Amino acid sequence: MKNIILAITGGIAAYKSAFFARLLIKNGYNVRVIMTDGAKAFITPLTLQALTGNQVHTELLDETAELGMGHIELAKWADLLIVAPATANTIAKLAMGVADDLLSTVCLATTVPILVAPAMNQQMWQHPSVKLNLQTLRDYDYEVIQPASGMQACGDVGEGRLPEPEYLLEYVEYFIARHTTPQLLAGKNVTITAGATVEAIDPVRFLSNHSTGKMGFALAKACRNAGANVTLIAGGKVHLPTPLFVHRFDVLSAEDMLKVAKDCANGLALPCCDDEEHDHKHHHHDHNEFGNDIEVEPISTATDIFIATAAVADYRTRDVVPQKIKKTQDEMSLDLVKNPDVLATIAKEFPEIFVVGFAAETQDVEKYAKGKLESKKLNMIACNDVSRSDIGFGSDDNAMTVFFNNKNEPVVLEKMSKEKIAEQLVELIGVELGKKFTFVKP
Template sequence: MTGLNNKRLLLGVSGGIAAYKSAFLARLLVKAGAQVRVVMTPGAQAFVQPLTFQALTGNPVHTGLLDPEAEAGMGHIELARWADLIIVAPTTADLMARLASGQAGDLLTTLCLATSAPIHLAPAMNQAMWQHPATQRNTQLLTQLGYTLIPPAEGEQACGDVGAGRLPEPEELFNWVEDFFQKGEVSQPAAGLRFTITAGPTQEPLDPVRYLSNHSSGKMGYALAAAAAELGAEVQLISGPVNLAIPAGVNGTQVTTAKQMLEACESRRSTTDIFIACAAVADYRAATPADQKIKKQANQDELVLKLVKNPDILANMAKATTDKNNPRPFCVGFAAETQQVEDYAQDKLLRKNLDAIVANDVSDNSIGFGSDENRVILFTQHKQTIQREALPQGSKLALGRQLIEKLLAFYKEQKTL
């Protein structure tokens, strides 16, 4: 017997092409010994017939709010009390919005309000819809309301787009459910830990309309923040100007300049266990930014700018301290280089007194700045002994999860020494 034997699972299915995967999930759950009942929205029935789920589960499929065959016609209350776990797969953007606002206009949303069982949502939608600020706001609201969100997968979508938003494969969803019942909750190895992560570029003003900056998109830092939150950490993301939504379960702070980023990081130092400096901070800024737009002069072929060095945020955070009220966090740096990548990364690791550093070659246009993919090398050090591990090219979301898991393992190992 498996850990799902006789567990009572309510499978919610909302409208979307990914609804076909739910039929495979239902079959896996039944084979594992679970009792499965299915609730379908009208949109779901446009993609998969209720008879399919009835044949797979051996139980009638529920589609209406008031059930004339149920006790007192209140079938939704009976189902809400019956379930050990509710999993909604797929969860559309529309359903997320309605759940976030507490609506109860159909059977599925009513069940979610009426039940005391844990509810896990598996979002599935177009990648642009998933990234939209309204959807990301709803993910944060749902997390605060006690829903558990299963991260969407990346890849090619039915519409032809490529990106995050795919419903995970049925086997992955099954493993998620099995893990929940085996451990009493989905594994969250970062629970109780506090992360501060920087992301994106900084912008250093030259005058009111111009600035110094770089090509960082912020995607790697945002992926790290999302992964840490998924693993149970409390995450503060300090971001320069980017066109990305704050991930679900992450607290965000927006800054512009290196000085502002330093202030935001130092204000978090005493409450941070793990600090990850993924932002591409400008090394220099204008000594005296002009109050008005710098005008081109007809007789002036050159413009000389005086630049001064910006504060080193990572070095400041990594400084050793004896102050018990302001301890040094576990510090991780990033080295985005165009040559001698490993040499420069290891030098930075030792010179700045870091615990780990992630190196990547940004001279390769297929990865790094602006790309959805990356390929990195993780260096860790303990007492001047450096360990190297190369991670193969993959999506930044996938690499973010791998890096957080490896950094967590190394952090916990250091704590036990």
């Protein structure tokens, strides 16, 4: 789906479509723009032509188009059509099958998927006729992107804002991935730990490590794209945006992470915390960095696949000092005790779960990985050498060797982006689930 028609209608949010068009171009898509007369009142065709490098289409009966049938030409060219912003008027026309301009006619003439991103006043958004028309579009297999909430151009506050361009881009990429990626994990519930845990020493100091969570978040996207319901348990130092349609729980310590992992394994939904309760052991997020609420169903079924990418601290201080420790001595000792092993605990207490471990080592990588695979009774483990400066913690790339509990030969994944590594790992998990996994631990 590389050829995208961006259809812009007459709302103040049309200015965001210029930024959105540019993002699509920067990410390798071919973009052709349709503008209604109303859209031209807010932003000029010349702007979109300059941003996309293509002529902007505004007329239904265009004598310069091939055989004068511009709407048919466009309908055949596109792989995907996006209406953003979609006004209440355009939504009504599409629902009723009206074809009195280029946009509405192309929507009737095309066979490609259509995304609709409504944008309107919050009171209009709540009107029953708008709700009815949107449901009609869903019945026609249009996909409706939920609008954002916030301050509107008219001064009202509420739902109805066009999401930010970056959000729209992520939605488009997720939509395309969902329609082009083999659904190897369809219907599976996947729990992923990511990032570093944080073990408090006193109110201002802690023990942790360099893990950023990038690998875990890449896996969350890859599992989601493969059809899974995904829950992310992120360590306290992770500052990455939550992938669309993924549950997220932020935790601090290893004990916190184990508690949430067990809850997910048992299929227990954890409540969101209020701002005043942010110091609770865990916090649940179902929104992303652009401020858009995300429609995610509550966790209702137990974990099928547990993927432990988090770098969990092996030790914590026996006691957390309640006040900041003052620098009064030349030397200081910390009394450390071993943390619970999140990965081994889940594998032991939930033998029905397919468990995938990660081993980040600096020496004898394969030896230690095989040892963890056997001692923790895992189904699969992916190991990498974090002593290399070009992969591992903080890097956008990775390289892995994957071992399995039911075969001797490992699979080597050469250096590539963490997103590509994640996609290959999901393929390996899918194959194992489909052909090898029998819900019996060795």
